[in-house]
Amino acid sequence: GKNVYFFGGGQADGDGTFRELLGGKGANLAEMSRIGLPVPAGFTISTEVCTYYYDNGRTLPATLDDEVKENLGKIEETMGKKFGDVNNPLLLSVRSGARDSMPGMMDTILNLGINDEVVAGLAAKTGNERFAYDSYRRFLQMYGEVVMGVEQYEDEHHDPFEAIIDAACEKRGVAVDTGLTGEDLKGIVEAFKALIKERTGNDFPQDPMTQLWGAVKAVFTSWNNDRAKVYRRKYGIPAEWGTAVNVQAMVFGNSGQTSGTGVAFTRDPASGENVFYGEYLVDAQGEDVVAGVRTPKPVAEMVNDLPKSYEELLEVRQKLENHFKDVQDLEFTVEDGKLYILQTRNGKRTGLAAVHIAIDMVNEGLIQKEDAIRRIPAEDLEHMLAPIFDAKAEREANKIGKGLPAGPGAACGRIYFHAPDAVAAAARGEKVVLTRVETSPEDLRGMIAAEGILTSRGGVSSHAALVARQMGKICVCGAAEVEIDYANATVKAGGVTIKEGEYISINGTTGDIYAGEIKTAPSRVVQGLIQGDAEAMSHDDYKKFAQLISWADELRKLNVRTNSDSPEQVKNAIAFGAEGIGLTRTEHMFFEGDRIDAVREMILADSENARREAVAKLLPYQKEDFVGIFTALEGRPGTIRLLDPPLHEFLPHTKEQQLDLANKMGIQVEEIMRRVAELHEFNPMLGHRGCRLGIVFPEITEMQARAILEAAAEVDGAKPEIMVPLVGFKKELDLQKEVIDTVAGEVREKYGLTEDQLAYTVGTMIEVPRAALTANEIAETAEFFSFGTNDLTQTCLGMSRDDAGGFLNEYQEQEIVTTNPFASLDQTGVGQLVEMGVEKGRSTRPGLKVGICGEHGGDPNSVKFCHKAGLDYVSCSPFRIPIAKLAAAQAAL
Ligand code: ADP
Ligand code: MG
Ligand code: MG
Numbered sequence: 027g028k029n030v031y032f033f034g035g036g037q038a039d040g041d042g043t044f045r046e047l048l049g050g051k052g053a054n055l056a057e058m059s060r061i062g063l064p065v066p067a068g069f070t071i072s073t074e075v076c077t078y079y080y081d082n083g084r085t086l087p088a089t090l091d092d093e094v095k096e097n098l099g100k101i102e103e104t105m106g107k108k109f110g111d112v113n114n115p116l117l118l119s120v121r122s123g124a125r126d127s128m129p130g131m132m133d134t135i136l137n138l139g140i141n142d143e144v145v146a147g148l149a150a151k152t153g154n155e156r157f158a159y160d161s162y163r164r165f166l167q168m169y170g171e172v173v174m175g176v177e178q179y180e181d182e183h184h185d186p187f188e189a190i191i192d193a194a195c196e197k198r199g200v201a202v203d204t205g206l207t208g209e210d211l212k213g214i215v216e217a218f219k220a221l222i223k224e225r226t227g228n229d230f231p232q233d234p235m236t237q238l239w240g241a242v243k244a245v246f247t248s249w250n251n252d253r254a255k256v257y258r259r260k261y262g263i264p265a266e267w268g269t270a271v272n273v274q275a276m277v278f279g280n281s282g283q284t285s286g287t288g289v290a291f292t293r294d295p296a297s298g299e300n301v302f303y304g305e306y307l308v309d310a311q312g313e314d315v316v317a318g319v320r321t322p323k324p325v326a327e328m329v330n331d332l333p334k335s336y337e338e339l340l341e342v343r344q345k346l347e348n349h350f351k352d353v354q355d356l357e358f359t360v361e362d363g364k365l366y367i368l369q370t371r372n373g374k375r376t377g378l379a380a381v382h383i384a385i386d387m388v389n390e391g392l393i394q395k396e397d398a399i400r401r402i403p404a405e406d407l408e409h410m411l412a413p414i415f416d417a418k419a420e421r422e423a424n425k426i427g428k429g430l431p432a433g434p435g436a437a438c439g440r441i442y443f444h445a446p447d448a449v450a451a452a453a454r455g456e457k458v459v460l461t462r463v464e465t466s467p468e469d470l471r472g473m474i475a476a477e478g479i480l481t482s483r484g485g486v487s488s489h490a491a492l493v494a495r496q497m498g499k500i501c502v503c504g505a506a507e508v509e510i511d512y513a514n515a516t517v518k519a520g521g522v523t524i525k526e527g528e529y530i531s532i533n534g535t536t537g538d539i540y541a542g543e544i545k546t547a548p549s550r551v552v553q554g555l556i557q558g559d560a561e562a563m564s565h566d567d568y569k570k571f572a573q574l575i576s577w578a579d580e581l582r583k584l585n586v587r588t589n590s591d592s593p594e595q596v597k598n599a600i601a602f603g604a605e606g607i608g609l610t611r612t613e614h615m616f617f618e619g620d621r622i623d624a625v626r627e628m629i630l631a632d633s634e635n636a637r638r639e640a641v642a643k644l645l646p647y648q649k650e651d652f653v654g655i656f657t658a659l660e661g662r663p664g665t666i667r668l669l670d671p672p673l674h675e676f677l678p679h680t681k682e683q684q685l686d687l688a689n690k691m692g693i694q695v696e697e698i699m700r701r702v703a704e705l706h707e708f709n710p711m712l713g714h715r716g717c718r719l720g721i722v723f724p725e726i727t728e729m730q731a732r733a734i735l736e737a738a739a740e741v742d743g744a745k746p747e748i749m750v751p752l753v754g755f756k757k758e759l760d761l762q763k764e765v766i767d768t769v770a771g772e773v774r775e776k777y778g779l780t781e782d783q784l785a786y787t788v789g790t791m792i793e794v795p796r797a798a799l800t801a802n803e804i805a806e807t808a809e810f811f812s813f814g815t816n817d818l819t820q821t822c823l824g825m826s827r828d829d830a831g832g833f834l835n836e837y838q839e840q841e842i843v844t845t846n847p848f849a850s851l852d853q854t855g856v857g858q859l860v861e862m863g864v865e866k867g868r869s870t871r872p873g874l875k876v877g878i879c880g881e882h883g884g885d886p887n888s889v890k891f892c893h894k895a896g897l898d899y900v901s902c903s904p905f906r907i908p909i910a911k912l913a914a915a916q917a918a919l
Contacts, residue, residue, distance in 0.1 A: 029075050030093040033059040034067025034275075035104045042350075047072045049270035051123030054370050061349055063342060064366050067104035068118075068274030069097035071242065073125070076268030079246045086243070094238075094273075105275045109139055110234040112147035117161070117276040120241040122248060124269045127371055128257050132248040132269060133172040135241045136312050137165035137276055141232040145215070149208075157281045159211035160203075163191075164280075164311060166218040166230060169237065173244040176225045186225070190217045202320055204309060238273070245271045262844065277366045279359040280311035286332060287359040288315055290325050292343045295353065295375040298382025302326065302343055311359075335365045346370055351393050352401070353383055377402075377409030378567070385570040395577045396919055402574070404886035404913040408434050410571055411552055411905055413500070415533060416545040423531060423540040426520030429480070429505025431537040433494030436546045437478025438531035441524055443512055445472025451527075452476070459530050461517055463510050465490040467617055467675065473499060478532050480539065482508045484831055497595070497903070500534035504831070508539065555601045575603060575908055578915035584892060585899035586910045587665075589879055591615070593654035599904035600658070603911060607655070607664040608812060608901020609749075609879035612730060613671045615651050616644070625676050626687055630701045634725070641729045648730060652737035652746075661743035665812060665879070665901075667791065668730050668762070669719055670751045672710035677702050711826060716752020716793075717762055724765050731769040739777040739784055746786040749812060754796040756803040763788045763807055791879070793817035798859035801866035805874055811867050812901070813860050815880030815888075819847050822856045848881065851888035861895050877901055886913035893917035 031039040031048055033056040040048050042057030052070035059065045071090070078087055102108050107116035117139045122132035140148070140162045149158035167187040170176040178185050184192070191203055194210050206214075222230045231237055248254060249269045258265060279287030290304025305322035307315050308331050315322045328336040339358060342365070346354040355373035359366050375383060384398035412435030420436075439457035442448040445468065448458045452475035460476035462469065464483045473479055473493050478500035481490045494501030509518040515526035522541045524530055531540040551571045553562035562568055587608035588599035596607065616625050621644060628640035655664060678684045678698065688695040707713035720727035731748065738744035750762045766788055774784050789810030792798055794817070801811070820827055827848050837843050843852070851857060860878070867874045877899040882888035884906030890913055892900050902910050 027074070028093075029072055029087060029090055030097050031056065031070045031072065032067075032097050032100050033069065034065060034101065035059070036062055040070065045125050046267075047074065047270070049073060049123035049125055049272075050127050050371055051121065051369055052270045052272050055272065055274070057349075058346075058367055058370060061345070063345065064338075064364070066275040066277050066366050066368070067101045068272055069094075069101065070123075071271040071273070073268040073270045076246050076249060076270070077266065079243075080250075080268070084243070084247070098273075101273075101275050107275075109238075110144065112143050114151060115139060115144045115148055118238065119272075119274045119276050120238070120245060121272040121274065122245045122269045123272050124249075124263070125267050126261070126263055128254060128261075128263070132251070132254055133168075133245060134312075135165070135168045135172055135244070137161040138169070138237050138241055139234045140165050141234065141237075143232075144234075152281065154281060155208035156206075156211060157278065159208055159215055160280055161276075161278065161311075163211055163214045163218055166215060166222065169230065169241070170218065170222045170226075172248070173240045174222055174226045174228065174230070176222055186221055187218060190214055190221065204320070242271050242273070245269065259841075274368075277359050277361045277364075277368075278311065279307075279361060280309055281361055282309055284332065284363045285309055285359075285361050286328075286335075287311060287357075288322070288325060288328070289355070289357050290339070290343070291373045292347050292354045292356070293373075293379075293383055295355075295373050295379050298375065298379035298386070300386055302340065306358075308332070332360055332363070334363060335360045338365045342367060347392065351387070351397070377406030380406050381410060381570050381574055382566070385573055396581065398574065399577055399581060399912065399915045400919055402912065404889075404909045404916065407571075407909050407912060408905075409535075410567060411549055411908070412535060413437070413546050413548045413552070415531070416547070419544045420533070420540070423544050424520075424522070424542060425538055426522050426541050427505055427507045427539040428537045429482075429502040429508065429532075429539065430491075431534050432491035432503040433479070433499050433501030434535040435478075435500040436531070436533050436535070436544070437476075437500035438529060438540075438543045438546060439477040440527050441517060441530050442472070442476075442526060443510070443515060445469045445475075447526075448472035449475045459532060461510060461530070462490070463512075465493070467614065467671065470614055470617060473497065478534065479503070480505065480508070480530065480532050482506060482510050484828075489828070494534075497905075500532060502532045502534055502537050502539060505537075505539060556598055571908070575911055578908075578911045579603070580915075581918050582911060582914035583918045584889070584897065584910075584914040585877075586907055586914060587663075587877065587879075587899050587901040588904050588907060589883070589901050590655075590904060592651070593658040595904060596655055596658035599907060600660070600662070602904050602907040604662075604904065604907050605899070606662040606745075607659065607666070608877050608883065608899060610655060610664065610666045611670065612648070612651075612667060613669055615648060616669070616676070618647075621647055622676070623687065623690055626678055627691055628723070628726070629673065629676050629705070630687075630691070630698060632701075637723065637725050641725045645729050645733055648733035649737050652734050653741055656737055656741035656744035656746070659744070661745065663745040663747055665747040665749050665789075665810075665877075666734055667749040667751050668717070669726055670716050672707070672713055672715040673705060673719065674707055674710040674713070677705060711820070717750050717758050718752065720750070720762050720765070721758060724761075727762055727765045728769055731766040732773065735770055735773040735784065735786060736776075738786065739773055739779060747810060748786055748788050749810075750788065750790045751814070752793055752817070753790040753804060753808075754794045754800075756800065756807060759788075759790050759804060759807045789875075791817075792859075792863045794821045795859055798863040798866075801863040802870045805867040805869075805871040808867070808871070808874070810875040810877070811863060813863065813876070813878040813880065813897075815851055815856060815860070815878055815882045816848065818859060818880070819852060819856050822859055823847060823852070845887075850885045851880075851882040851891055853887075853891050857891060857895070860891075864896055884910050886910075886916070889913035890917040 038056035038059045040056040044053040048070045109116045120135045145162045149155040279285045286308040288306025294303045304325035307322050353373040354370045357369040380402045387393045388398050415436035439459040441461045448460045451458050458476040459478045460472045461480045481503040491503050517524045529543040531544040550562045550565045550567040553559040554568035585605050587606045588604035589609040590596045590599050591614045624643040631637040684698045738746045753759045787809040789808045791814040793814030876897050879901040883900040884902030
């Protein structure tokens with residue numbers, strides 16, 4: 027088949043759609059040539075040749091030689107120069123180019139085709155000896171390093187080629203190489219050739235064709251250099267893709283003051299502003315602009331240095347955007363006042379810029395709103411929601427350590443180690459960073475009170491991280507190098523000791539930890555949504571964000587609900603666009619204040635009566651909670667899950683707690699100890715939890731059902747959906763539903779309401795494999811399903827979320843799992859249980875309402891899966907609602 031694809035002179039064999047075959051760079055060079063942009067002629071050797079090269083002991087296909095010669099002839103014809111010709115030489119660049127750009131990972135060789143004779147001819151033809159020898163020395167340097175393997179020795183401070191240049195500069199008394207004369211460069215050329223001979227034992231090849239084949243093979247070889255391999259692993263680029271090789275006529279930005287080279291973005295990739303953005307250097311070549319030897323100038327100044335080319339460049343900017351319909355990141359070179367475009371690709375941008383650019387382009391009529399939705403990575407919306415450090419203040423701050431970025435944003439506050447202290451400090455009006463080795467549900471109030479949470483143990487799926495995400499708290503977790511000393515109430519890191527009550531600052535977007543206080547501000551979007559702040563709402567950030575979400579709302583099929591446990595959270599979630607609650611965890615309410623005592627009494631009670639008495643104490647609290655939640659919901663549906671945590675979390679474990687409780691209950695502490703010992707579990711996560719509590723202690727279910735339904739009776743438009751957790755057998759749900767229905771009858775009677783007036787549904791979480799496997803049976807009773815994918819992942823994989831931190835990194839590194847299954851749904855495994863659950867459930871109850879309420883409900887890839895699996899809604903933490911909406915809209919396109 028065809029291995030080589032020509033481009034140049036206003037035409038091309040390939041085009042922009044040939045990415046797989048020609049790589050991103052080659053495909054876009056072809057496309058640019060086709061639309062009449064000034065691209066130096068060249069040809070692309072396809073990625074298939076790279077595959078051949080590796081499959082055949084690093085050899086090239088037999089036909090390649092002829093194809094290359096033929097296409098080289100076309101370049102010569104187009105450019106009016108000849109490869110290897112002393113009087114009118116064509117020089118070439120040999121460039122790598124994979125399907126996805128891998129910036130700086132592989133090698134490029136410029137000025138190929140020069141030798142001792144050609145350089146003299148080039149000098150004579152251009153009348154510019156300096157330029158000719160500058161080009162030759164650049165070629166020798168690149169070829170020496172990339173093809174012939176000259177390396178910097180370990181005991182050398184400097185690249186050996188650069189050392190020769192530095193010595194020449196010193197001798198001439200100039201700071202950089204632009205100050206060197208043609209004579210100096212001639213000397214450097216000789217020194218380079220000697221260096222190559224000395225280091226490799228081989229002479230630098232004078233024959234241009236030999237040079238070309240050496241360079242082509244070197245580019246293929248660079249596909250498997252260490253840098254490229256590491257990069258591929260990090261970004262999930264398969265080794266099979268291979269790289270293409272682009273061989274292209276050289277144009278010379280280093281041929282004097284009317285020449286130059288630069289890089290530019292068609293718009294500002296940091297802010298998204300529609301301004302031309304980039305930099306350039308006069309009399310420079312290749313990567314001089316990014317190498318940092320000379321300081322490049324802002325592209326706008328080209329209007330002074332190279333005015334005609336700048337005009338042309340502005341036209342190219344327009345033409346590129348109009349054609350590619352996205353921000354372009356381009357490379358250009360000016361040779362003697364003539365502009366050439368050497369590369370273009372879609373520009374990488376920040377989340378903020380992504381939103382601005384997409385909306386602007388719709389407004390400009392360049393793209394459709396569907397394109398805007400499609401091209402903004404849903405996850406990137408987070409950047410617009412998180413509070414931020416003042417950039418200058420952060421640069422100047424004292425960084426003392428780093429952890430995992432678990433809750434994005436910036437927080438600073440005084441350190442407190444225990445939840446009650448954090449709460450008290452916050453009540454005094456202090457800003458708090460709750461700093462703990464790890465957190466547990468009992469720390470919740472402290473976490474709510476804190477600006478940010480710092481832990482030294484646990485990964486991004488640890489309790490601290492999970493709660494932080496749900497609450498939109500800033501969190502840095504698992505900062506192993508931070509020493510937390512509860513006994514002395516100090517934090518030690520980076521040689522600094524911070525005492526309780528002193529300031530620390532954490533950046534949850536990067537994981538960086540600083541001593542002292544750094545200034546922050548909430549993002550404008552959040553100010554607008556939550557506080558309705560008029561100034562924020564009139565800001566462009568807010569308006570564009572709101573525009574984007576309204577388009578997502580039009581296009582998506584999935585509903586988006588929230589996981590929220592308090593009226594305050596529900597209000598925020600609704601401000602973020604929630605259409606109801608997908609999960610309220612009622613156990614959080616049990617840990618607040620003195621309520622835990624009543625729960626403990628209930629569990630430790632030895633008679634049903636004693637149990638009822640204890641439970642009754644909780645009823646008013648729970649009812650109040652639900653009244654608040656239904657009120658905040660303003661008629662939207664609310665799924666409330668009955669009590670779930672393992673029994674052992676309720677038990678008094680310390681002697682002190684046991685004595686205290688014995689006093690309150692008026693019984694012997696020995697009695698308490700005996701009961702605690704009796705209730706001890708070896709594996710609480712698989713023990714007495716979920717509906718198993720309600721089955722053994724129906725009083726709890728009864729109380730909770732009463733609290734929910736009385737609250738519903740008292741709040742207009744309340745739509746309670748009562749969810750029974752951890753069901754694996756239909757009978758479990760039957761029994762719990764019976765309890766709920768009985769209570770409902772009593773509540774209706776108490777309030778004088780009909781069935782229609784106090785309506786509710788009873789459903790279940792699907793969170794153990796048996797529930798998914800028998801979903802057809804369970805759906806006979808269940809009026810809705812909600813996939814609790816946190817537990818479903820744990821039970822399907824047999825992997826504890828809280829303990830997986832110890833090995834999951836290794837698993838990801840060894841590519842056993844590609845992503846953390848607790849963060850992004852394991853679609854091939856757990857996903858099958860979800861699909862099966864939906865299908866079997868709807869086989870007995872057509873139209874069964876199905877949602878998901880695990881952490882995955884806010885993960886874009888998981889949301890897309892949920893759309894495909896036919897779910898009715900996803901539910902996630904308030905701050906992830908816009909992200910879920912965008913992902914849902916993307917799934918629907
Ligand atoms: P990368 O993928 O690492 O950016 P490139 O293949 O784009 O590598 O080459 C690096 C630089 O070499 C380009 O930015 C450009 O300045 C220079 N270059 C490449 N091809 C040519 C050419 N035909 N003429 C002049 N300069 C070139
Ligand atoms: Mg490069
Ligand atoms: Mg490039």
